[in-house]
Amino acid sequence: MTTPPLTLAEVESLARAAHEGQRDKAGRPYAEHLAAVAEGVRARGGTAEQQAAAWLHDAVEDEALSAEQLAATHVPQAVKDMVLALTKHPGEPLDRYAARILATPGALLVKEADLAHNADPARLSVLDPATRERLSAKYAYVRSLLGLTAP
Numbered sequence: 001m002t003t004p005p006l007t008l009a010e011v012e013s014l015a016r017a018a019h020e021g022q023r024d025k026a027g028r029p030y031a032e033h034l035a036a037v038a039e040g041v042r043a044r045g046g047t048a049e050q051q052a053a054a055w056l057h058d059a060v061e062d063e064a065l066s067a068e069q070l071a072a073t074h075v076p077q078a079v080k081d082m083v084l085a086l087t088k089h090p091g092e093p094l095d096r097y098a099a100r101i102l103a104t105p106g107a108l109l110v111k112e113a114d115l116a117h118n119a120d121p122a123r124l125s126v127l128d129p130a131t132r133e134r135l136s137a138k139y140a141y142v143r144s145l146l147g148l149t150a151p
Contacts, residue, residue: 008048008051011056011075012034012038014055014056015031015034016034019058025127025135030062037110040114041109041113044113046109049082049106050106053086053107054110057114060083070083078106082105085104085107086107086110095145098142111142115142115148119136119139
């Protein structure tokens, strides 16, 4: 008997537990970012698998879960593929990262929601000016690599 895939609520619980105690650049609980990205995916018409990937999109990159732990979860392979596509590797050129996202079914919508939340003026306003400028430029560049229009 095969184990059924985790429900979206179970994926949310997994992501919240994995990121427990982590804070974003603005000092907010990291789960708030995950919830906003998942909601952004849902609002853009994303599937349950894309919403699950949104909850887990930073888990491997932020070392909340290892790639091996992700592989052992009972989430569909498509979700795992999206999460790994969205995982930026240290020193990886942004164009290579963007190409991987574009080559992975479903990942672009998740990244679009992630960038929209990251670039939210209210979220950026609490950062120091230099960090705000650096991140705004980075997000705009990644959007251009992905062929996304301004939010």
